[in-house]
Amino acid sequence: MKRIGILTGGGDAPGLNAVIRAVTRKANNANCEVLGFQEGWKGLIEGITMPLDWSNTDSILPLGGTILGSSRTNPFKRESGVERILENFRRFDLDAFVAVGGDDTLGVADRLYREQAFPVVGVPKTIDNDLSATDYTFGYDTAVNAAVRAIDALTTTAQAHRRVMVVEIMGRHAGWIAAGAGIASGADVCLVPERPFSIEEVCEALKANRARGKMYNIVVVAEGATLKEGHTMTQAEGTDEFGHVRLGGIAPALAREIERRTGLEARHVILGHLQRGGSPTAFDRILGTRFGLKACELALAGDFGKMVALRGNSIEAVPLSEAVGEMKKLGEEYLAIIDEFTR
Amino acid sequence: MKRIGILTGGGDAPGLNAVIRAVTRKANNANCEVLGFQEGWKGLIEGITMPLDWSNTDSILPLGGTILGSSRTNPFKRESGVERILENFRRFDLDAFVAVGGDDTLGVADRLYREQAFPVVGVPKTIDNDLSATDYTFGYDTAVNAAVRAIDALTTTAQAHRRVMVVEIMGRHAGWIAAGAGIASGADVCLVPERPFSIEEVCEALKANRARGKMYNIVVVAEGATLKEGHTMTQAEGTDEFGHVRLGGIAPALAREIERRTGLEARHVILGHLQRGGSPTAFDRILGTRFGLKACELALAGDFGKMVALRGNSIEAVPLSEAVGEMKKLGEEYLAIIDEFTR
């Protein structure tokens, strides 16, 4: 094998640079070159490259984001997208390809492999940790720690003013980050998409906390948390079920409603991009490195159509098609922990 | 002197506990007791106390917030508020009082001192650093560092997606935190209340940056930043000058408008309470300690009607009335620095 191509697609996740570095190092050690393509599939379609070697990847482990840049370009949705990918693959004299990304990026990889025999290996990436094919994805640990640090810091100001602090966490469809952050920060209430809530129960829990003598509260809410069927937060005219048609975000609506119903002062913070940014944790740097090494090993061995995955403590190869399988919802154990601490 | 009372009022600021600890330690060393009153003036009006001594103040330096709690209660606006303060002062056998707070809290202290000969010493507190009577207030350094760490973290995700990241910073009337954070984080654009902006100039600056080859941008905007007279951001019907009547926050409006005008992807983050929370920096712990020691010295000496202030490198006593003087706007040097880096 002479030359491997690599790209990173979709939303960035801390740990992407660890993958890029590991693929480059292992390939170079096996006398194989690595060529980076910039901004996801767009780079391969348009031939925008960046040679990767020892010197420009050696020091990138502490960096969040991806030195290759990313995008959501889908070659199947661009005219001649697939043709140009195959053409550039030949033009740049590649023997194998590593695609790092979420279900969109890997879905493209899988289809290229199946329909065009494109020699590709996948590395799963989602900060949301909701891919069923792998136990953990890199970026998740960094996101949870960022949220926990933020909540720890918010605690003192909440306490000073005897406030309820509502913290909105990433997670539209699965509550992994919210549950991790909620459990690790000792939140008094933790709302996730997997378990619809009622505003009455939330307010009861907060009042019970105050009755025990607690002077402040933390409410963690995933952006995708929803109300139980038939429940609403407010009847205010012209608003949706959360009372926030024009106000964006579940956290402000929830804070307002808690304040109205309990008389406790409530404020909100939306962590947003802060959960995605910043230097990856040790866990994510190591997981990214392990994924990268295994992906490169598969590529060097010509074992295509696979993606790497963490299963228990070992890194395994599974069919690429699994990447686009079922979404991994929060498991029973985590839901039980939330129950134990917020009843 | 036998016993000093102390309270903390207004919005919390990292460093308040350093003041409380220093007052307690110095008073105790002089064989004087210290009695804390909870939740600002409310605690003195209602007689809600917390004895302070070596053991419950020794380890509080690293804590944000205030162990005494805070509130915005104004005794002049509550029936018999002033009478009850004077009564509790006698009832709890106090000889002097230390009030820690912003212009509201210290304004009350000043009026009590002038009208009632209330034996009080003030300690200035505002995270915004906009009190003209003192060069710096504690809490400001912590807020700026929190903002800078957040922006540093946002940089990598902005870079990965070639985005413009608009970061909203505290500061309704003065741009100290925004300017500090903008200068220290190397923001490409920094908008403060002291210098109204036009959306056209902002977009020009961003385009100039991209033309130089930069792949991402950071825009720092104080919550109180305003448009130049006669300028608007958008003509969309039913919206105010920022196009955000119902959408709260200048950052989302700015991000949307930048995206619309430049074609660059733009996102926003509102740091909010994250700037106020968390463990105080060394600077704020030391400044709080210095303020507390000096305030206690004044109280012990019976030198009332004063507040402590940082002037150059020394802690001085100035008339309490100065606390409620003019607001300190961002100076020429900082505005010139912003100009130098964003032209």
Add this chain to the structure above:
Amino acid sequence: MKRIGILTGGGDAPGLNAVIRAVTRKANNANCEVLGFQEGWKGLIEGITMPLDWSNTDSILPLGGTILGSSRTNPFKRESGVERILENFRRFDLDAFVAVGGDDTLGVADRLYREQAFPVVGVPKTIDNDLSATDYTFGYDTAVNAAVRAIDALTTTAQAHRRVMVVEIMGRHAGWIAAGAGIASGADVCLVPERPFSIEEVCEALKANRARGKMYNIVVVAEGATLKEGHTMTQAEGTDEFGHVRLGGIAPALAREIERRTGLEARHVILGHLQRGGSPTAFDRILGTRFGLKACELALAGDFGKMVALRGNSIEAVPLSEAVGEMKKLGEEYLAIIDEFTR
């Protein structure tokens, strides 16, 4: 069940307070009281207690160390130690006991269970991650992250002076922390007890790095790293194999020897207690919580003589005797990663 006792023994590990909190919360939810014993087995021998409940455990998740204190007291080595434990168990009206500790603490628990039918459940704790009975122990993730942050920070000063920075990491018998920190920080050399080294190879690796254009180097060394058989670092008279009879620590000796042999400036830092201190990471808070909940479940069910363990992604109960089994050495995958990046 009416009342459960709990103690924490041996060296402290970030995450202990998560265990204490989880045991207390789950027991309280089941209408069972929890009584803490201070400073390990010493507290149970001497009857030094601390009642645990909702209010004094609710906010302890972010705290490192253990609110119960710890010690290395072994009841089998103290006169009447065992008798007094049994007596106090009755005296304090306990129905079950949870012992949190490493192989010493759990070895005592196991012997008490086997010899005295002491109704105990164990929770494994070692920052070194070297217990074979569980995949991970809490404290390890915090230690690795602390080391990685330290090394990230040392990088810039190493770079400014074109230096080799030798960083000594905890781990007398197993190299888990050193390997984790070395891999995650991108160290150029990573020396662990599992793989004896020669000073010649270390210097070769550093010189090869410089030849590739790198201007600084990071060498991670576990405190228990040893030389290959027959190898020495220096022949200086009156010194041991590391040339540091009186100088304590492998890092200073290594730095000196590297400097002497390569002519590169070398410095050292011994991280020591910094790896153990500080707020636990999210991973360790969650693992401690999961361990505590499971241990309490076992205690409530009367399922004694067991300890909790992480196996893959689930928390399981295994015989207490496994805690004192074989030490878990660094596995092949990690050694292979080290090889890949330092050849």
Add this chain to the structure above:
Amino acid sequence: MKRIGILTGGGDAPGLNAVIRAVTRKANNANCEVLGFQEGWKGLIEGITMPLDWSNTDSILPLGGTILGSSRTNPFKRESGVERILENFRRFDLDAFVAVGGDDTLGVADRLYREQAFPVVGVPKTIDNDLSATDYTFGYDTAVNAAVRAIDALTTTAQAHRRVMVVEIMGRHAGWIAAGAGIASGADVCLVPERPFSIEEVCEALKANRARGKMYNIVVVAEGATLKEGHTMTQAEGTDEFGHVRLGGIAPALAREIERRTGLEARHVILGHLQRGGSPTAFDRILGTRFGLKACELALAGDFGKMVALRGNSIEAVPLSEAVGEMKKLGEEYLAIIDEFTR
């Protein structure tokens, strides 16, 4: 003016890159080029350059160290050192020079200015904050904060084991970092070069603390702290006054002696290079930026033989000769604060 040269010399300090960036930006804005010289005076003697411009300085604010590298090379101690400097100044077509460094680097600049009319402007740099010509130097705030974070983290492990933790801090001749860290972390004992100590007093203070119920202690000691005249720590034969002839570091000796005299378990940590590394605080980034802008302004105006300095709140120009003046010892206020908290 067409082209300005710049170098950074001596030990690195967080904030150096802010200076480099500010000089480059301001010069470029005035249509003047900037040429960096690598590794201090060595770079100018040997002509090792690095062109500086918008794109390679725009993003360096968050980086510790110096992108130019540093060294302790003194041209007056190298053959033809001065001649080659003057020659390279002409050869690279420079009009002015900015030298950033401590008393050594600026002493050279001053002598070159006086003896050779070398057109140089100085920027003071010392992490130790002991230059009398300026109120603060950048790097100091970062060092103090790094020490405070470390001590905060050590507190929990000290507490768990009821230990005395002795923390050695930089400062051979002046105690600024130790005093800052000691005051801000609430250390129980703080030993600085400016105030010789006796081991008996240290042990008394620790015992008094324990008598008040405190379960752990933090002792901060500057590396240059010394015993009072006539005092020794131990009479052990063959050792020096600290009992550590061969053991390097005052902290280990102090910990051993405290343990021997008080019976309390004591441990030590030497922070060393950790205080110098890492991303600069906002304060240091801003001070470095202000220094750089002012230095560039002086250079552009041809106002040579000066160095920039912080006086109160403003940046001023003072004669370069002041840089090599008296060392700034810890002032009375800080010593009084230490007394107040450790009596």
